[in-house]
Amino acid sequence: MPEEQRIVVLGVGPGHPQYLSVIGSELLWQAHAVAGFAAVLKSAEPWIHGEKLVMDYKNQELVLEAIAARAARGERCVVCAAGDSCVSAGELIARVRRRWRLVDVIPGISSVQVAAARAGITLEESLVISLHQRAEVGADMVELTEELGRGRRNIIVLIRPWDLMPPDIARGLLSAGIAAARPVSVFEELTLETEKLHSFALEELARSPYKFSDRSVMVFPRA
Ligand SMILES: C[S@@+](CC[C@H](N)C(=O)[O-])C[C@H]1O[C@@H](n2cnc3c(N)ncnc32)[C@H](O)[C@@H]1O
Secondary structure: OHHHOOEEEEEOEOOOHHHOOHHHHHHHHHOOEEEEEHHHHHHHHHHOOOEEEEEOOOOHHHHHHHHHHHHHOOOOEEEEEOEOOOOOOHHHHHHHHHHOOOEEEEOOOOHHHHHHHHHOOOHHHEEEEEOOOOOOOHHHHHHHHHHHHHOOOEEEEEOEOOOEOHHHHHHHHHHOOOOOOOEEEEEEOOOOOOOEEEEEEHHHHHHOOOOOOOOEEEEEOOO
């Protein structure tokens, strides 16, 4: 029954298709239509049989309208989110929910988990702060500064391309009084062939001319 049709928001993992879950691959395989940003759809590519609807920041409302119209016709539709659909993907889920009542959120492996694994830390000893949001990030920068001062937890930071890249964040922390020697790692393009790890003292990162990828996660190990 069309009104019982559900739209799936699927976390497709951090990049490499091998990190996509088995249930995710099955849902994609069965879908009539699959929507997502181009880079995100790449992770799902091997399992997409139906029509691909490529979103960007300009057309995403129109694409989600089209997905809801197809769900209303009884078609199976999947909207892909990068990484885990429950990590910094709330805006996308809210947009889908505004158009369709029955939404299933299926988690995936997050870039946060892969960064933790690479850094040899656990999530229960860490705080995750996402700066990847449209809203003002002032309160999150204050929280990041305060937690770095406490030194109780590792801190994992999702950056905001392209105005809050790792060197911008490092400069903000230095001017808020965090020690210049504070170690920080940047994990770039996790799980992809282009994956790289950069390790810095905070001051070096602040001065770095390197052009980081928009897929970068910062990890501050606890002091
Ligand atoms: C909108 S957030 C989405 C996070 C995603 N839901 C997750 O669980 O990984 C996008 C941010 O995630 C991080 N990110 C996503 N994929 C990544 C990857 N393969 N390597 C490093 N960082 C990544 C970057 O900080 C990027 O700016």
